Amino acid sequence: MTGPRTAVRRTARSRARAAAIAAFVVLAATVPAAAGASGTQKVDVTLPYACLFPSGKHTAEVQVSASLPERVATGEPIEPEDVTTDVTLPEAAVADLTKLGAAEARAATRLTVGVTQGEAGAEATWRGDSASTALPAEGALTLTATGDVPTVTGRSTGRLTMKAQDFSLDLALTKADGGAADPATVTVDCALADDAPDQGRLAAVAVGDDGGDPGTPSGSPSGSPSGTPSSSGTPGPTEEDPEGGKDGKGGRDGRDAKDNVAPKVDAPGGTAPRAAAPTCKYDEKYPAGPMSLNSYLTGYSNVNKLDGAALIPPFCALITQGEPEFVFFPDFSGATITQHSTGDLYNGQRRQTPPFEATFLTFDFTPTTATMVLEQAGPMTIDSHGTTDFVFTSTDTYVRAPLVLRVTSLKVNGTRLDVGSKCRTKSSLTSPEPEPAKFPGDHLILHGRGEQVTGEPATGYLLLSGGPMTGKVTVPAFTGCGTADGENLDRLLTASVSGPDNYVKQMQGQTCYVSADELNPDECTDDAQPLKVPVAER
Structure with a gap:
């Protein structure tokens, strides 16, 4: 300059x-390495959400599909692939958009995914964008959003579980003549319905040699609702461990309680934290x-x-x-x-x-x-x-x-x-x-x-x-x-x-x-986005 x-x-x-x-900005430090990855599991889950539309609360269906490894080495990033989010808006919600003069809608979606391993937890945001889709004269509207999502890395051995949490979508609205509706965007916030199957569970991945069977439902973590450790750092009792990990060493399975820390969440692709x-x-x-x-x-x-x-x-x-x-x-x-x-x-x-x-x-x-x-x-x-x-x-x-x-x-x-x-x-x-x-x-x-x-x-x-x-x-x-x-x-x-x-x-x-003949890898991602995300300061 x-x-x-x-x-x-x-x-x-x-x-x-x-x-x-x-x-x-990362949620945790890197972890030691162990055994290698195995097969692939397919995720295809349909979840009900209670969403606040302009006319009030309506139920929308959110179908999440992705591919994940069944097992990874400790310290090896878990990278969800082929992530697709299909959002089906009910007819009443589509009518709300039509009343605003909209003829087409395009969605940017944000799904909060809770990631837990043992007693510790973190959150990742799965983002997606849909193509502009015409609003139907009657009936429901389905918008299909795709996009890269963050990688997640376990910091110790043991099953790592992912569950869907809150969901939001920003709807960009256009009129039949191509101009913007008024308002041009509508933000819809959604909460997972109480009757969601298996509390929104998407998948479990075995981490390390003793990560267990990823297909077996994980034990319910004790501690705070956010999945963070208790103040003592000692796991609470579960069906698998009624003594709450009191093995004389401060942790379950002979591990020290310091292993009970949050998984690490990185940028999409895991190449640039x-x-x-x-x-x-x-x-x-x-x-x-x-x-x-x-x-x-x-x-x-x-x-x-x-x-x-x-x-x-x-x-x-x-x-x-x-x-x-x-x-x-x-x-x-x-x-x-x-x-x-x-x-x-x-x-x-x-x-x-x-x-x-x-x-x-x-x-x-x-x-x-x-x-x-x-x-x-x-x-x-x-x-x-x-x-x-x-x-x-x-x-x-x-x-x-x-x-x-x-x-x-x-x-x-x-x-x-x-x-x-x-x-x-x-x-x-x-x-x-x-x-x-x-x-x-x-x-x-x-x-x-x-x-x-x-x-x-x-x-x-x-x-x-x-x-x-x-x-x-x-x-x-x-x-x-x-x-x-x-x-x-x-x-x-x-x-x-x-x-x-x-x-x-x-x-x-x-x-x-972005206009350089060759993108600077210290400044740009491979697809010409800024590599560095600043941290807010007061």
């Missing part, structure tokens, strides 16, 4: 590689150009009125980098550098973040959970200004984006309040603008400052290597919240959330230069 593509770009990238700028993140790649709607970058961002946004912060999980930005412009000092002792770039949020061909949840104590005692989406309402610009003496370079970058906050669902003290399909802020989130004449209109502003000494890693924020950006934002009043025959919730949300001076801190990861 501090020089032309032909020179400084490559220098900055080599420094970024040497500095190992972005951190990896990274946190769960949505797809971030250029496509036919957003084709890559000669200066195209992509990157993940994540962070926190305070909500002053609720004395809390909302975590915005990793989301994708597609960036078109501008050419830097140099103005040399009269004595050629240095130069100023300016650069203007543009960008778009990206989620399933929509300029928005994936849905994210936040739970607060409204009025200091009532737990309130909101599912929200940030929608880009206009051009996003990235303007950098710096100075260099050709040894030390400092750069200030301002990201400006008009973002509307949309609320898709709301629960107060466990009770769902119907916010309708058009609940959003009246205008974009706003920040104090230092140059209002040059940058008119409502928009959020994030500022990042980076410094670099030639030959040393950069510190702070640079467009290419990422880093922290901060700002303050005003949340406008809400509108459209509630239904025609229900309670108007505009004032409740406005009173609870809207207001000024909410601190925001976002972390951008290392960019992937």
Whole structure:
């Protein structure tokens, strides 16, 4: 970012590689190796889910199919293959979408899979995308989603079990003329029905020599509902071990209790450990150009009125980098550098973040959970200004984006309040603008400052290597919240959330230069997505 593509770009990238700028997020460390893998088992499970559609709760069927190994070595990644999710929406739910003016729907699915081994557990997210499918005039609608899913690695010997948990789908809606419906997207959250067969069990894989028969139902783990170990670290009693592993050595089968730790969840393919993140790649709607970058961002946004912060999980930005412009000092002792770039949020061909949840104590005692989406309402610009003496370079970058906050669902003290399909802020989130004449209109502003000494890693924020950006934002009043025959919730949300001076801190990861003749394996996955997923910081 501090020089032309032909020179400084490559220098900055080599420094970024040497500095190992972005951190990896994994659920656990690697484990020792043991015996090899055996045959393959087929998964084909149909599960009932209770889903919240605009008209209310309906039952949807979710069929999950995949191929998994029957047995793996301890420490060998378990990679689900040929994963397909068929979601069948009932006729009443299809009618809801039709009422919004939709003629076709495309789904992005998220299935939470609980992974347990012994008393320890972790979660993996199986994501998929479907083709755009016409809504039937009557009857149910089935959407078929496919996609890569994370690998899972057991950290000790013993059976590893996978069970389906919560399920969500983001429906991108289009009208018959090809335009977007209003709203353009509908998020549907689903919970596994109480009568789901075998509590949503998908498969079991034997890990190591004594992993047991994967076809035999695993014993019920004791401890917390999340599958984490008890505070003592000692397994509780089960049918197989009524003494709860009290063999005098602190663990079952003579193993020490420290072996009772969570499985490790890695990125799809298991080749590049990274946190769960949505797809971030250029496509036919957003084709890559000669200066195209992509990157993940994540962070926190305070909500002053609720004395809390909302975590915005990793989301994708597609960036078109501008050419830097140099103005040399009269004595050629240095130069100023300016650069203007543009960008778009990206989620399933929509300029928005994936849905994210936040739970607060409204009025200091009532737990309130909101599912929200940030929608880009206009051009996003990235303007950098710096100075260099050709040894030390400092750069200030301002990201400006008009973002509307949309609320898709709301629960107060466990009770769902119907916010309708058009609940959003009246205008974009706003920040104090230092140059209002040059940058008119409502928009959020994030500022990042980076410094670099030639030959040393950069510190702070640079467009290419990422880093922290901060700002303050005003949340406008809400509108459209509630239904025609229900309670108007505009004032409740406005009173609870809207207001000024909410601190925001976002972390951008290392960019992937997708337009390079050859993708940099330290920056990009094989399919031109960002390799590095940043970790949110407060």
